[in-house]
Amino acid sequence: MIKQFLFTVFMLFFSCWALADRVKDLTSVAGVRSNQLVGYGLVVGLSGTGDRDKISFTAQSLKTVLDRLGVDVDGPISNYDLYQRGVATLAYDKTKLDNVASVIVTATLPPFAKPGQTLDVNVAAIGLASSxxxxxxxxxxxxGTDGQIYALAQGGLTVSGVEVSAEGSEIRIGVPTAGRIPGGAIIEREVLTPFDRSEFVILNTNQADFTTTSAITEVINDNFGAGTARSIDASSVAIQAPQDISARVNFVSMIENLEVTPGEPKARVVVNSRTGTVVISRTVRVTATAVTHGQLTVKVSATNEVSQPNAGILGGGEGETVPVANADITIEEEARPMFVFQPGVNLRDIVDAVNQVGATPSSLIAILDALKSSGSLRAELIVI
Structure with missing residues (x-):
C-alpha cells in the first residue's frame, strides 16, 4: 500500500521530452524588457482611516500640494508644527489629517509602451493609515531609476481588504492598506530600446543551456541560411537582421515562431522546507544505496500527589503535608524498514520506496539531504 505524503507534491515528468517549443517561448530579445516605476503620493477621501497627526511628512506633503494648487495654508496643520512653534490649542483637533494617507505608488512600464497609453498602478500605505x-x-x-518622469498616476483605489473594529474586537480580511488602480497611470515618456539600433538581434534563453542555444542556432540557419545566427554562449544567440525596421520586425516574428527541441534541464530536486513541497525532475537518478529512517520518541508523564502523614487521633502528630511529583520517562524507537536503491533507479522507484516506509515531508527532506551528502543522489539538491 502506498502512503501519500502530507503537504508534499511530486511533479512527475514522464511525458516525452522531445517535444518542440517555439523560440519565443524559450527566449527573449535582448534590451526589450520592462522597467519599474515608483513615486510618492497622497491618498485623500478616506473615512477617518488616514495617518492622522502621527506622521509629520503627510502634513508637509499636503501643504506642498495645496501650495501648488494656489491654496494659502495659514498656520500649523499638524501636531509636528504645533510643537515646533510651541503652540498648544484645542483648535488643532479640527485639522487632524484623518482622511489623508502617505503612499508609495509603483507600476511596471512594458517594452515599446507609447505616450498616452495607460498602466495599472499599485498603491501601498507607508504611514499609520489603517485602510x-x-x-x-x-x-x-x-x-524610473534615472530620475525621469515616465508616467502620471491618479484615480480611485480598488481595495480588496477590509478591517472592522468595535468594542475592542477587530476583524481583518486581506490587506486594507494596499490597493490598485486599473489603468490609473498615463505614460508620458517612451523608453528607447536597442532593437532597431544594432546590426544584430540578440536572443537570450530563459535558462542557460548549451544544447538549447545550439539547437536554436541550428534551426535559424536551416531556415534562413548558414551564417544567419551564431551562438555566443550558453544563453545568447546573435542573429544578423535586416536594417529596415519593418523588415526587422517581420524577420524576428518569423524566428519567434520557429519550433525547436530544447535541451533537457539538469537533474534537480527542489525542497521547500517551510511547506514540505518536494519537486523531483524526471532525470534524477540514485546509485546503489541502503536507507533506513528511524524515529525516536521520548515520553515524559508526571503524576502529582500529596503526602499526608498520620496526625494522630488528637492531632498531636509532627508530620508535614507536602506535594510529591512522580515522573515516568519512557523512550520508544519506532522500527523502520530498510529499503535498497539499485544502481540507476529513476524517479518512480524513489517515490515508491520512500512512500512504502511512510515518510513524512520532514523525513523525506532528511533522507534526500543524506543521499546528497553520501554522494548517492545524482542531482542538484536545492532547499528553499
Missing part, C-alpha cells in the same frame, strides 16, 4: 478603502490618489509622478 485605503474609498480613497483617491491625487496626481503622482512616477519615475
Amino acid at each position: 485605503l478603502r474609498g480613497g483617491n490618489l491625487i496626481l503622482t509622478e512616477l519615475r
